[in-house]
Amino acid sequence: MKIKSLVISAATVALASTAYIGLSVAFDDDSHDWGDYQVEDRRSGYTYRSAETRALQDDEFENPGMVGVDHGAELWNIAEGSEGKACADCHGDASESMAKVGATYPKFNAASSKPINVEQRINLCRVENMGAEPFKYESGEMLNMTAFVKNQSLGEPVNVVIDGEMAPFFEKGKEFYYERRGQLDMACSHCHEDNEGNMIRADHLSQGQINGFPTYRFKWQKLGSVHRRFRGCNKNIRATPYKYGSDEYVNLELYLTWRGRGLPIETPAVRN
Amino acid sequence: MLKQKSLAKLLPLTVAAAGFFATAAVADVAPSDVVIVDDNEIPQALTDTAGDAAKGRELAVNRKKGNCLACHVMPIDEHGFHGEVGPSLWGVGGNYSAAELRLRVVNYKVLNEDVIMPAFYVNSNKMHRVLKKFEDKTLLSAQEVEDIVAYLQTLTEEQPD
Numbered sequence: 001m002k003i004k005s006l007v008i009s010a011a012t013v014a015l016a017s018t019a020y021i022g023l024s025v026a027f028d029d030d031s032h033d034w035g036d037y038q039v040e041d042r043r044s045g046y047t048y049r050s051a052e053t054r055a056l057q058d059d060e061f062e063n064p065g066m067v068g069v070d071h072g073a074e075l076w077n078i079a080e081g082s083e084g085k086a087c088a089d090c091h092g093d094a095s096e097s098m099a100k101v102g103a104t105y106p107k108f109n110a111a112s113s114k115p116i117n118v119e120q121r122i123n124l125c126r127v128e129n130m131g132a133e134p135f136k137y138e139s140g141e142m143l144n145m146t147a148f149v150k151n152q153s154l155g156e157p158v159n160v161v162i163d164g165e166m167a168p169f170f171e172k173g174k175e176f177y178y179e180r181r182g183q184l185d186m187a188c189s190h191c192h193e194d195n196e197g198n199m200i201r202a203d204h205l206s207q208g209q210i211n212g213f214p215t216y217r218f219k220w221q222k223l224g225s226v227h228r229r230f231r232g233c234n235k236n237i238r239a240t241p242y243k244y245g246s247d248e249y250v251n252l253e254l255y256l257t258w259r260g261r262g263l264p265i266e267t268p269a270v271r272n
Numbered sequence: 273m274l275k276q277k278s279l280a281k282l283l284p285l286t287v288a289a290a291g292f293f294a295t296a297a298v299a300d301v302a303p304s305d306v307v308i309v310d311d312n313e314i315p316q317a318l319t320d321t322a323g324d325a326a327k328g329r330e331l332a333v334n335r336k337k338g339n340c341l342a343c344h345v346m347p348i349d350e351h352g353f354h355g356e357v358g359p360s361l362w363g364v365g366g367n368y369s370a371a372e373l374r375l376r377v378v379n380y381k382v383l384n385e386d387v388i389m390p391a392f393y394v395n396s397n398k399m400h401r402v403l404k405k406f407e408d409k410t411l412l413s414a415q416e417v418e419d420i421v422a423y424l425q426t427l428t429e430e431q432p433d
Contacts, residue, residue, distance in 0.1 A: 184390045202352075
């Protein structure tokens with residue numbers, strides 16, 4: 001098992017460097033049929049990556065994020081906490097109980113009167129139903145469990161509720177998206193809406209769709225949450241990031257999920 | 273004893289203050305004192321020292337400084353991956369005056385408030401949620417702006433087809 005993952009990471013390092021070279025080849029063709037990865041003008045980050053990177057994501061045995069999904073599957077069956085329960089004790093077979101669930105988050109949580117994402121739903125379950133310690137946000141356990149849950153919705157079109165009690169949070173997320181921040185004084189929209197498809201030095205700017213998180217990034221050499229990606233983006237423009245799981249980032253996650261409505265869940269996606 | 277201690281405390285402050293006035297005497301134009309004419313030009317140089325085009329070229333490449341290449345195609349062949357976010361900078365030296373180029377580097381938002389291009393000589397105190405280590409700073413120093421403006425003025429050749 002360990003040897004296998006070592007081989008995989010060596011392969012991904014090699015691929016990461018070749019992906020750079022092949023960069024401008026694969027995607028400048030607007031007429032290309034991206035199948036499920038494009039809905040109207042909404043394009044998954046998948047369509048901006050090289051053929052090698054896409055092939056790696058598509059191969060469930062070679063996809064380096066699948067190691068985390070497999071670990072999540074193990075955690076699903078392990079009893080923890082004062083109640084001595086595992087996820088499986090209440091939810092049974094995840095392929096049935098969790099099918100489509102990952103495509104509908106963030107969702108409104110009545111107890112806290114605000115939206116929560118999959119990570120937060122998992123921790124609510126752990127604390128309230130299992131009597132267990134919550135996972136730390138960006139811990140391996142949290143990422144792997146989240147990836148496992150979302151992977152049950154692989155291919156399922158993203159479909160998130162934004163009206164009713166969700167509306168004010170959606171509006172806040174939208175505001176965040178268009179608000180300039182940091183010393184570079186940029187909003188998300190400047191790169192991912194106004195300049196989507198353009199090269200910014202060696203990087204191909206995508207629409208910033210989030211339907212593949214937790215995502216395996218070559219840069220990280222592991223799975224990472226969408227909030228980690230937000231923090232990285234914020235720091236790139238020299239802005240103070242928000243905390244993992246903060247209301248600001250959950251609202252942004254909600255808004256971005258909506259921007260990718262209809263795109264398939266790709267967890268674990270593979271990206272640069 | 274007490275007196276000595278407070279003197280010791282004061283001393284570095286005095287030195288710092290002297291240093292501050294010494295740099296102020298060089299007469300860089302502070303970001304808040306930059307005079308913009310007709311929303312299009314900054315005729316007055318920001319420093320007394322003429323811009324150095326060779327240094328400006330290095331600053332244009334440097335990712336932590338101008339990083340112009342991130343967004344613009346430029347006549348800098350030894351570096352690949354020129355960005356395509358902004359227009360090509362080939363020929364800008366012929367198409368714009370030094371005063372016009374200076375305004376565009378200092379703060380392009382004067383011309384277009386929605387532009388992605390960062391303002392390179394505006395104090396970051398005017399911006400939202402700036403990381404602590406970049407607070408109260410400009411992206412480039414006054415001299416660096418002058419160096420880049422001097423370099424841009426040398427770009428008179430139009431891009432070959």
